[in-house]
Structures are given as C-alpha cells and as structure tokens.
Amino acid sequence: xxxxxxxxxxxxxxxxxxxxxxxxxxxxxxxxxxxxxxxxxxxxxxxxxxxxxxxxxxxxxxxxxxxxxxxxxxxxxxxxxxxxxxxxxxxxxxxxxxxxxxxxxxxxxxxxxxxxxxxxxxxxxxxxxxxxxxxxxxxxxxxxxxxxxxxxxxxxxxxxxxxxxxxxxxxxxxxxxxxxxxxxxxxxxxxxxxxxxxxxxxxxxxxxxxxxxxxxxxxxxxxxxxxxxxxxxxxxxxxxxxxxxxxxxxxxxxxxxxxxxxxxxxxxxxxxxxxxxxxxxxxxxxxxxxxxxxxxxxxxxxxxxxxxxxxxxxxxxxxxxxxxxxxxxxxx
Amino acid sequence: xxxxxxxxxxxxxxxxxxxxxxxxxxxxxxxxxxxxxxxxxxxxxxxxxxxxxxxxxxxxxxxxxxxxxxxxxxxxxxxxxxxxxxxxxxxxxxxxxxxxxxxxxxxxxxxxxxxxxxxxxxxxxxxxxxxxxxxxxxxxxxxxxxxxxxxxxxxxxxxxxxxxxxxxxxxxxxxxxxxxxxxxxxxxxxxxxxxxxxxxxxxxxxxxxxxxxxxxxxxxxxxxxxxxxxxxxxxxxxxxxxxxxxx
Amino acid sequence: xxxxxxxxxxxxxxxxxxxxxxxxxxxxxxxxxxxxxxxxxxxxxxxxxxxxxxxxxxxxxxxxxxxxxxxxxxxxxxxxxxxxxxxxxxxxxxxxxxxxxxxxxxxxxxxxxxxxxxxxxxxxxxxxxxxxxxxxxxxxxxxxxxxxxxxxxxxxxxxxxxxxxxxxxxxxxxxxxxxxxxxxxxxxxxxxxxxxxxxxxxxxxxxxxxxxxxxxxxxxxxxxxxxxxxxxxxxxxxxxxxxxxxxxxxxxxxxxxxxxxxxxxxxxxxxxxxxxxxxxxxxxxxxxxx
Numbered sequence: 045x046x047x048x049x050x051x052x053x054x055x056x057x058x059x060x061x062x063x064x065x066x067x068x069x070x071x072x073x074x075x076x077x078x079x080x081x082x083x084x085x086x087x088x089x090x091x092x093x094x095x096x097x098x099x100x101x102x103x104x105x106x107x108x109x110x111x112x113x114x115x116x117x118x119x120x121x122x123x124x125x126x127x128x129x130x131x132x133x134x135x136x137x138x139x140x141x142x143x144x145x146x147x148x149x150x151x152x153x154x155x156x157x158x159x160x161x162x163x164x165x166x167x168x169x170x171x172x173x174x175x176x177x178x179x180x181x182x183x184x185x186x187x188x189x190x191x192x193x194x195x196x197x198x199x200x201x202x203x204x205x206x207x208x209x210x211x212x213x214x215x216x217x218x219x220x221x222x223x224x225x226x227x228x229x230x231x232x233x234x235x236x237x238x239x240x241x242x243x244x245x246x247x248x249x250x251x252x253x254x255x256x257x258x259x260x261x262x263x264x265x266x267x268x269x270x271x272x273x274x275x276x277x278x279x280x281x282x283x284x285x286x287x288x289x290x291x292x293x294x295x296x297x298x299x300x301x302x303x304x305x306x307x308x309x310x311x312x313x314x315x316x317x318x319x320x321x322x323x324x325x326x327x328x329x330x331x332x333x334x335x336x337x338x339x340x341x342x343x344x345x346x347x348x349x350x351x352x353x354x355x356x357x358x359x360x361x362x363x364x365x366x367x368x369x370x371x372x373x374x375x376x
Numbered sequence: 377x378x379x380x381x382x383x384x385x386x387x388x389x390x391x392x393x394x395x396x397x398x399x400x401x402x403x404x405x406x407x408x409x410x411x412x413x414x415x416x417x418x419x420x421x422x423x424x425x426x427x428x429x430x431x432x433x434x435x436x437x438x439x440x441x442x443x444x445x446x447x448x449x450x451x452x453x454x455x456x457x458x459x460x461x462x463x464x465x466x467x468x469x470x471x472x473x474x475x476x477x478x479x480x481x482x483x484x485x486x487x488x489x490x491x492x493x494x495x496x497x498x499x500x501x502x503x504x505x506x507x508x509x510x511x512x513x514x515x516x517x518x519x520x521x522x523x524x525x526x527x528x529x530x531x532x533x534x535x536x537x538x539x540x541x542x543x544x545x546x547x548x549x550x551x552x553x554x555x556x557x558x559x560x561x562x563x564x565x566x567x568x569x570x571x572x573x574x575x576x577x578x579x580x581x582x583x584x585x586x587x588x589x590x591x592x593x594x595x596x597x598x599x600x601x602x603x604x605x606x607x608x609x610x611x612x613x614x615x616x617x618x619x620x621x622x623x
Numbered sequence: 624x625x626x627x628x629x630x631x632x633x634x635x636x637x638x639x640x641x642x643x644x645x646x647x648x649x650x651x652x653x654x655x656x657x658x659x660x661x662x663x664x665x666x667x668x669x670x671x672x673x674x675x676x677x678x679x680x681x682x683x684x685x686x687x688x689x690x691x692x693x694x695x696x697x698x699x700x701x702x703x704x705x706x707x708x709x710x711x712x713x714x715x716x717x718x719x720x721x722x723x724x725x726x727x728x729x730x731x732x733x734x735x736x737x738x739x740x741x742x743x744x745x746x747x748x749x750x751x752x753x754x755x756x757x758x759x760x761x762x763x764x765x766x767x768x769x770x771x772x773x774x775x776x777x778x779x780x781x782x783x784x785x786x787x788x789x790x791x792x793x794x795x796x797x798x799x800x801x802x803x804x805x806x807x808x809x810x811x812x813x814x815x816x817x818x819x820x821x822x823x824x825x826x827x828x829x830x831x832x833x834x835x836x837x838x839x840x841x842x843x844x845x846x847x848x849x850x851x852x853x854x855x856x857x858x859x860x861x862x863x864x865x866x867x868x869x870x871x872x873x874x875x876x877x878x879x880x881x882x883x884x885x886x887x888x889x890x891x892x893x894x895x896x897x898x899x900x901x902x903x904x905x906x907x908x909x910x911x912x913x
Binding site: 232233235236237238239240241243244246247248250251252253254255256257258262 | 424494
C-alpha cells in the first residue's frame, strides 16, 4: 500500500474535500460561530490525544484536563514573564515542553498501576495541579487566571487588533493547519508498529510482555504523547479564549474530555474529533436552555454507556454495516 | 546454553518446584513430560520470566537471568507459547504474528510510517503463517478460529520471536488428532532450520519418542529422569509416574 | 507539649471523616470491585440534608434535631446508593471496568446537579450543634466538644461495621464475596442482593461523614470532591478492601494533615498526595492490600 495508493483512497479524497471546504469557513460562518468552531478544533486535538490513551492503549484517565491546562498556562506564563518571546513559533514549542514534563511526571506515577487505580490517580494528580494553580496566586494569577494576548505570528504583530478579527483572519488558518498536521501525525502513530504495540498492550498485557514489549514503558510513551497533544490543544485554545483559569484543570473539564470522546465514539479514529466539535455546540445549546448542565451530560453519559457505548460514530458504523448487509440480502 | 541450578519455587507454603537442575545445549530439541500438577508450566514460567523463583539460578549463555525481567530474557533469546491460548483477540491473525516480528526486529519504536509499509516484515509474517498452515485465515480475528488453529497461531507467534530457546507448552493439545503430527513436523523442521533449541511439553508419548531424542520427566517438581525416550520409558519409576503401572 | 496533644486530637478528628468515607468506598470496592466516583456526591447529599434539617428545625432542640439530621442524611445517601446500584450499576457488571467508572462518573454529574436542583446554589450553615456542644478544657487549651463527638460517632460506626462484617450472616457473606466472588457464587450466595446492600452501606457511610462536617463547614456545591480524592488516597495507602487498611490509612492521612497544616498551611493536598505516591512506590498494593 504505497504513498500513491494512500492518496487516492476514497477516504483521503473525502478528507481533502473537507479540508478545502474548511478553508472557506471564515467567509461562511458568522464570527461568533467561527470562534466556537475554533474551540471545537482545539478540543478535537485534545481528544485525539486522549483517545490514543483510551482506545489504543486501553487506559482511561480522568485527569487529562491538567495536561490541557499545562499547555494553556504555558502560553499565559510566557506572556507574563517573557513578553519579548511572545511569538507563536516559540509559544507552541514551550507549551510542548511544559506538557512533556508534566505528562512525564503524571505518567510515571500512573502507569505503574492497574486500570482502576490509573484512572483515579490521574484524577487525583489533576486535582493537585488545580490546587497549585489556585494557590500560587503570584505566579498563576490564582482563580483569576492569566490574560492571553494576541501572539506575534511568523513575524507579524497583531497588537491592537480586536481578538475576533484575529481569530477570523490569520489565526484560523494557522489553527486549521496545525489541526490537520496533528491529525495526520496521530493517524500515522496509530497505524504504525508503535501503535500496534500499544494495541497489543490494551488487548493482552501478559502476552505483550511475553513478546518483548515493555508494557509499563510503552504506556508511559502513550501517556506522554497524549499529554503533548492535549498541551498543544490547550495552547491553541488559549488564544481563542483569551483567558486561562484553573477550571480547565479541574475534574469537571477532565470529565468533559472523557464525555466528548465517548460521545463521538472512541472506537473510530475520527470519533473524538466529531465528539469534540458536537460538544461545543451541545454545551452552548444546553446552557441556553437550563442551568443544570451537569445533569444533562451526566444523564447522556449514562445513556451512552448503557445504550450506545460506541458513541455517535460507532452508531453510524453499525448502521452502515447493517445497511450494507441489508442491501446484499435485499437485492437478492 | 541454558543452565538451571537448584531451582526452587514456592507458592506460599506449597513447594511447586523442588531443587531442580538440568542443562540444555544450543540447538537441542527435547521433551518435558510428567503428570498434571508436576510443575511443567511453572518451569516454563520461571525460565521465561513470567514468574520469579524463590531461589536457585538460571543461566543463559553464561548470563544470570534468574531474576531478569521478561523483556530482557526475550531479547536474549528465550521465547514461549501459552498452554491456554493467549492471543491478541482484537487483532487479525496476521497482526498477531506481525507484532511479534515488529518486537523482535526492534521496530515497535517506529511511530511514523504505517505498519503495512513494512513490506518485508509483513511478508515474513505471511510466510510464517503459511509454514504453520493457517495463512488462509490471516485476515480473520482469533475468535473465528478453531481451538486447534488458535493453538497453532499461539505457537507460530512464539516462533516468530526468533529465539535461541523456544519453550512450547503442549503445542498439540487442542489440535485435531489427525493434524497433530503435521503440526509437530512443521515445528520440528522450522526449529531445526533456525537451529533453535526447543523444549516441548507433551502428554503424548508417541510424539515424544518420534520427535525428540531426549526427555526430562518431571514429578512433583523434581526431575526424576533425563535421557533417551526409549530407555527412560522402560524405567520403573517413570512407568509408575506416567502410566500408573507398578510391579 | 500541650499543643502536640491538640495536633494529635485534630488528626483524629480529620481521620474520623476519612475513616467513614474511605470505609464506605472500600466496602463498595471490595465487594463489587467498583470504584465509586460518585462517592463524594453521596457525601454531599448527606451534608446538604443535615445542614438543611438543622437550619430549618434546629432552633429549639439542636442536639436532638442534629441526631435526626444525622440519621436522615445517612438514610437519604443510603437510599440514593440503593437507587444507583439497582438502576445504573447493575447492568454494568459484565462490562469492562472502564464502563463502570464512566457510569459512576455520570452519576456524579447527575447527583451534583440534583443537589443544585433540590437545595439551590447557596451555602447551608448549621453551626448550632457545634456551638451548643461547647468547649472542653484540655490543660490550658480549649477543645471543641464537637470534635470529640465526631470521633465517637466514627468509632461507633467503625465498631458497628466490624460487628456486622464479623458476626452477622450478611457480613460474612459480604466478606466472602470480596475475597472470592466466583467461589461465593458457587456456594449459593445471592450476589446481586448483597451488592445492592454493600453499595447502600457504603453510600450511607459517606452521607454520615458529610452530615458530620456541616457544623464546622457550610454545605456548598462541590463539597464532596476533595473528600472523594482524599478518601481514595486513604484507600490506596491502606490497601484495597480492608477495614484495617481504611483505619490505619485514615489515621496516617489525618495526622499528616493535622501536622502538615501547622507547618505548611498552603500545600495540604499536594503533600498528602506525595506521601501516597511514596508509599505506593514501595508497596504498590497499599500497606495492607490484598
């Protein structure tokens, strides 16, 4: 299956079309919707990273908000302490570095334990980060958080520009490109021998160990990779939101990450992307009709787990398979 | 090549492996027999690193691997299959073997190119499946295989690790009687070609005498006999243990 | 020297809450193998119920009303636990562990907003019982009698559970299930009914803990999250599913917190967590884990 074949496959063609369509979003969507979509894209990056850990390595983390927050706060702190270096070419690598360190620490502590412990250790660690973000007021701005200025992008300064102008202009394309590149990278990872190794760990830990895969180490690699994705997502999101506060490290947001991924369906590669984007609109809609937002996601989460554990994309896959089968028998 | 000295394994107060000693030469193919509960699988577990001994020494090519983690032993060339099949249920038959090859060739660190890009390794996986006679099922999931085929897959995975010492725990159990000898033919010729040493745990004494020149008899965690199958099987103590025959 | 007695007593005071919550968590985890992420919300139900009763009716006979509040809190949380188990957890037994976690997480979200719907978003104060119980003199120090009351309740509850687990048929069956579920099933023990009971018990204990905190801290939305995390730390330190583990773990964490506050008032949670991590490095199954 060569490079040429990959390009010409129907799926790649569909994606290329989608990408081209997405290029025209700023012209089509009103500003407010565009900003929402951009949030969705950053969450999509985050959920892709999360799903590397969930679907492909078999580990459920309730603390990934902390990794998202690390990337976002990295940008905020750079703006506060190194305003001269406030360029996106520097900010993203810094966010990656910060995420690398934090996810290495988190990962090292968590992967040594079996699945249930892993999940809640991740939650507990994220609460520790949350507590630190709130308490270290002088550094992090406490519960007020940090303001995020518009960065210099590839030499051009956007100072003085209104945020919505920035977001509907150059930034959209930067974000879209980053999203596309990161999606392609993740696609590569999950289909690579490394990805296969992760899946074998998820599938049968004992056998994986017995064919020479160092389970703990590879779980750590997966954790770090997923943390890097979340961190970049957080950094890119910070520009959209304009502000970072400790809430993104709290358990509620970590729960939302799990929810988004489940909603879109974690068994299909594109599921988390779909879930993240739908979620941003879902949340807004729910907020407009009720203040009991947690009840809604709690109830839908329970319903999802009980009835449609493979999420929306899984539901579509099943429907698709059913239709194909129906066509085959019906046509006869 | 392999030197086991005074190996002891206790599970709580129960001693499963009594002080056991034996040696294996490079390329040597031999059987391990014994009644159920004698500790045969435990021995495989100890040598492969699945569990650690209570005391004793295991040397492999001069290195002390008594307490070494599994991955290190596999790297050094010890591989095993599982008596109760232990497969990657969510991956295709081909992928099951291919992941073993990726691991052996040190490719599992490669995270950029798709697995299918590695054509030689993929082809080698197909060849191994072909050798073991299950290549026509390469795109199926293990759950669609018969018990016997699952067993064969398990064995082929162990073989794919290209070890210097292959431990096979009852490789023909679960395989249809008519196929048992075919499977053994495949295993023995493949192992001989690669000059692998191989220990086969078996219950079928015909297979033992047809395919191996050396047999170890394990009883209650102790090796009570070690030698040519024809000679061993004439010994009274062996006959008693294996067949319940007394004079 | 006298200060140290106070610190130690405070440690016991904190440990009392931890003991109740972690014991509940441990019973559920041990019997059912489920880590109940909604445990903090059950704690919160207890807190709000008790605070509301004390606030609404507690003017005349604060102590009696407080006992009523404790029972009501315990009852409501226990009931919620029973409802949870029968409705959403039971269908999940044969599913992977992750799904069980997800369902209890969904329950957490649901209950948090149910609390909001029932009691609104304001804080509920219930300091009457604390004031009424008065002060005890320990040397030249003054110690709130309420703190000792809490320790007594925790002790009584612990004793009660110990007796139930050790002497009653139900308790012995619960312990059998937690040790070897398959064997218990084979011996004819009705797993599903006992699971419901275990969950109800665990929930009631959480509710009791929540009720006991309100004379000193108002009931607020989200009050249960930190107790959940710390109870988990206790269970992890002490080892899964053991009463002794919950007790010792609570004491360790309680005393650490008490002494920690004196010297490092700002970094409570991180410090506790650090200790848990260090213990886990040397004993991955906890101090008394199975």
